[in-house]
Amino acid sequence: MSWTNVLAASELPEGARKVVKVADQKVLLIHHEGKIHAVANSCPHLKLPMKSGKINENGELVCPFHRSAFNLCTGKASTWTPFPPVIGNIMGKLSAEQDLPVFSTKTENGEIWVEA
Numbered sequence: 138m139s140w141t142n143v144l145a146a147s148e149l150p151e152g153a154r155k156v157v158k159v160a161d162q163k164v165l166l167i168h169h170e171g172k173i174h175a176v177a178n179s180c181p182h183l184k185l186p187m188k189s190g191k192i193n194e195n196g197e198l199v200c201p202f203h204r205s206a207f208n209l210c211t212g213k214a215s216t217w218t219p220f221p222p223v224i225g226n227i228m229g230k231l232s233a234e235q236d237l238p239v240f241s242t243k244t245e246n247g248e249i250w251v252e253a
């Protein structure tokens with residue numbers, strides 16, 4: 138694992154998101170409530186992009202497709218494919234629940250770094 142300079146901090150104001158490439162992976166940066174989070178931009182369910190997922194009241198990033206929810210800090214899944222009703226639950230049983238990969242971040246001299 139090594140640190141990669143991905144972006145100037147000024148390019149990611151509070152509430153902003155951006156997908157960057159780190160070590161051949163697409164990483165989603167989210168500036169949420171004063172903290173820069175870095176998570177895989179690929180949902181562990183069907184590898185679909187997470188970029189447009191909403192953040193719920195528990196601080197979890199919710200996949201825009203089948204609404205699995207992942208803790209932004211740890212990536213831990215709290216809900217696995219609950220949507221659409223009935224079909225989502227059946228789909229969820231076909232694949233093992235997985236967490237969303239998360240990456241460490243730091244900001245130094247106005248630059249955002251991601252460890253991957």
Ligand code: FES
Pocket residue numbers: 180181182183184185200201202203204205218
């Ligand atoms: S692709 Fe994310 S929950 Fe299905």
